[in-house]
Amino acid sequence: xAKNISDINDxxxxxxxxxxxxxxxxxxxxxxxxxxxxxxxxxDVKLKPLIDQKKxxxxxxxxxxDEACKEIKNPRKREDFYKLLTEKxxxxxxx
Numbered sequence: 001x002a003k004n005i006s007d008i009n010d011x012x013x014x015x016x017x018x019x020x021x022x023x024x025x026x027x028x029x030x031x032x033x034x035x036x037x038x039x040x041x042x043x044d045v046k047l048k049p050l051i052d053q054k055k056x057x058x059x060x061x062x063x064x065x066d067e068a069c070k071e072i073k074n075p076r077k078r079e080d081f082y083k084l085l086t087e088k089x090x091x092x093x094x095x
Contacts, residue, residue, distance in 0.1 A: 002066040003059075005039050012069070028081040030069035039065055046085075046093050056089050064088040 002008045012031035029038045047061040068084045069076070078095050085093040 002062055004062060005037065005043055005065070008039055008062070008066050008069055009037065026078050028072075028076045028078050030065075030074075030076070039069075042085075046082075047089075050089070050091055055091055060089060 002011075008030060009032040012029075028042070029036075032039075043061060043065065047056065047065075050056045051058055051061060064085050067088060068081050072080050072084060082093045082095050
């Protein structure tokens with residue numbers, strides 16, 4: 001089981017052939033590309049506040065991210081990804 005974002009990233013490879021493409025904002029990448037790490041962004045912006053409020057744990061957040069990456073087919077639609085995180089964590093994760 002993944003213990004941190006890097007563990008999840010290491011399971012995937014990603015090369016952005018069209019940076020800033022039209023579809024980028026509607027998709028979620030589970031891999032890291034250069035300095036860009038979308039899972040870290042989701043963790044820091046969407047999940048860390050819930051952790052700080054003691055609504056979820058770090059382990060639950062990492063587990064939900066890891067499972068969402070595995071359960072949603074690539075390309076992963078952001079709406080589907082956040083919906084699954086909401087279901088797994090029991091708190092609304094908005095896009």
